[in-house]
Amino acid sequence: MEVYLEKTDEHKTISFKGTAKELLEKLGINPEEALVVRAHELLSLDDNVYDTDKIRILSVISGG
């Protein structure tokens, strides 16, 4: 799975299958602080994500 983390502007390739919530847990991100997006679609926390997905993690909080 390809994951883009907006907050740190990082691209990661990880092997993962599970829910969006579990993905955030694996990445150490609090679900209160992020939105999970797949192909311009917002995912709810219990949506499944798959190894072939391209995921963007948008940061809810920003400074300033």
Next chain:
Amino acid sequence: MNCSMQIKAKGDKKTINCEEKAIFSNPNYCAKHFSKYVEQKTADTIKKFKLISPSDKICVAVSGGKDSVSLLYILKKQGFNVEALAIDEGIAGYRNITLDFLKNFCEKHKIKLTIKNYEDDFGKRLDEVVKKGEPACNLCGTFRRHMLNKYAAEYDKIATGHNLDDEAQAVLMNLFKAQTRMLGRQGPKTSKKDFVRKIKPFYFLKEKEIMAYAFLNDINVPFIECPFASVSFRGHIRDWLNALEAKTPGTKENIIRHYLSLTKKIKMDDASTLDECPLCGFPSSNGLCHACRLKMKL
């Protein structure tokens, strides 16, 4: 999971479940119903706390972030008489980018945007002052509030994008710092004695909900952080509160509900003790106001 909104079938009195897929958790709504939920909650807050009267001319204080821009978008959509006011502190590589976004956004949505800058009011850009060793955020916040009051004086209300997260954090910060006098700045609207009344129509909406709303409505604010943002006391409170909220959903809302019920019971003496600043005439608790003091120091 599917959307949990109950809808009326065409020509039928019974309600049925919306069958679209939910795009958000807690509340579980589809894209269409999630946007409706955010707009309705904003409208309900305005109504319940009488934030806006029909004749009001509203100044939305915009930073170019998702909260203030979404607020501007929703108030305009709901037919209120709104204009936008942005303060340009002079932070190269940051504010110019958010202001470019704001100019485009306001042009597209036919909203009048006024931009006022620090340099004209205080003689210097913020990044120049910071270079000389002054701490950024204290100056920045003080001058911004001062300029908002000054340039919004012709409006009936100043609307800000403060959300449930901001407000719950502020309640805790005041508690931990024993700043009782600041309590008057909280709540969905400030006291009648305030220079121009400030209203917070997003008072009951979480930061994450507003972010999702902005995403769903193509309000693509640039993700950019102020170069002077540092790890602050507020940042610690925010992280801690988010950790609590993830474990115990409803914590943030409980904090502001508790605050609201407390303020109903105690008489607030916030602005009642304020005098006028002899230089600028703005409210001040102790001779010269904070902005005028800082200005003299620079």
